[in-house]
Amino acid sequence: MNIKACLFDLDGVVVDTARYHFIAWGKIASELGFNFPETENERLKGVSRMASLDILLEVGHINIDPSQKNLLAERKNNLYVSYINEMTPDEILPGVIQFLDELRSEGILIALGSASKNATAILDKIKLTEKFDAVIDGNKVSIAKPDPEVFLKGAAELGVRPESCLVFEDAQAGIDAARNAGMHIIGIGQPENLKNADFVIPGFQNFNFNELSALYFQ
Ligand code: BG6
Ligand code: MG
Numbered sequence: 001m002n003i004k005a006c007l008f009d010l011d012g013v014v015v016d017t018a019r020y021h022f023i024a025w026g027k028i029a030s031e032l033g034f035n036f037p038e039t040e041n042e043r044l045k046g047v048s049r050m051a052s053l054d055i056l057l058e059v060g061h062i063n064i065d066p067s068q069k070n071l072l073a074e075r076k077n078n079l080y081v082s083y084i085n086e087m088t089p090d091e092i093l094p095g096v097i098q099f100l101d102e103l104r105s106e107g108i109l110i111a112l113g114s115a116s117k118n119a120t121a122i123l124d125k126i127k128l129t130e131k132f133d134a135v136i137d138g139n140k141v142s143i144a145k146p147d148p149e150v151f152l153k154g155a156a157e158l159g160v161r162p163e164s165c166l167v168f169e170d171a172q173a174g175i176d177a178a179r180n181a182g183m184h185i186i187g188i189g190q191p192e193n194l195k196n197a198d199f200v201i202p203g204f205q206n207f208n209f210n211e212l213s214a215l216y217f218q
Contacts, residue, residue: 001106003184003216004164008132009046010114012170013188015091015126017084017116018045024079025056028072037087042193046171048115048144049073064071067203077118084118087125097203100131102209111154115145115169115174134158146176151183166216169197184216 003159011017022041029036030117040059044052053073057064064072103110114117119137123129134157141150155165167178169183170188178185187197194200199215 002164003108003166004210005109005111005155005158005160005166006112007151007167007178007183009167009169009171009174009188010112010137011116011117012124013093013168014096014112014128015076015087015093015122017122020080020083021052023025024076024083025052025074027079028076029056029060032060032062034062036060045093046115046145046173046177047078048138048167049117051144069153081118081121082120084125089127092126092128095207098127098132099204099208100128104131106209109158109160111158112136112152113174114138115141115150145171145173146180148181151178151181155181155183166212170194171208178193186215 008014011021017039020039021044022181025044026036036056036059040055043055047055050069050073053069055074065192073107100110110132112123112132114137116122117138120135123132123135134154136150136154136157139152143149151165151167152162155162162182166186168188169175169178172194175187175194179196185197187193187194187200188203189200
């Protein structure tokens with residue numbers, strides 16, 4: 001088997017921004033008069049901003065018109081941006097930088113494939129932009145995960161066929177997107193939350209090029 005490129009989701013794989021999304025959505029929920037419990041947060045992972053808002057409103061049993069929805073999504077994003085503006089490279093998850101550096105020295109191409117429209121700003125804040133050969137974010141795709149568009153665009157920008165790409169994802173919507181793209185997949189997190197990945201690992205702390213080779217290059 002021949003892996004020529006690795007595609008990384010951002011939120012939950014490279015950095016733990018899920019808690020910032022959760023705090024921002026929690027504020028919107030309390031302004032609307034209900035509590036958004038942490039147990040529901042898993043459903044927001046990998047899902048676009050407007051789809052996240054729909055889930056939030058469903059949890060709160062709230063019906064509003066599209067223009068109000070746009071205002072709420074904008075307000076949530078302003079809150080979220082105020083948190084990510086404070087991010088530093090210290091927030092990169094353990095082992096990520098070393099793994100990216102190893103991949104580059106082994107000649108494996110690297111892309112980001114994120115649903116977030118804030119992905120470029122986050123990469124800039126954590127000073128990781130230069131580690132990626134291509135960046136596909138929520139501004140470059142028209143159909144959200146689980147549609148494969150984000151990863152297929154990443155593969156095309158790298159000039160690598162989908163079957164030679166490996167995706168790292170922490171959300172079920174992202175794993176489904178990678179599967180729909182015909183790519184190899186490693187889930188990041190707990191196996192019970194991540195169905196249909198080739199393998200699931202807790203993170204990059206104890207995962208390096210040797211482990212990757214043992215899984216895919218023999
Ligand atoms: C994904 C997150 O990466 O980006 C989702 O996992 C989020 O929780 C989505 O809703 C969209 O992010 P943004 O920054 O465009 O609102
Ligand atoms: Mg994610």
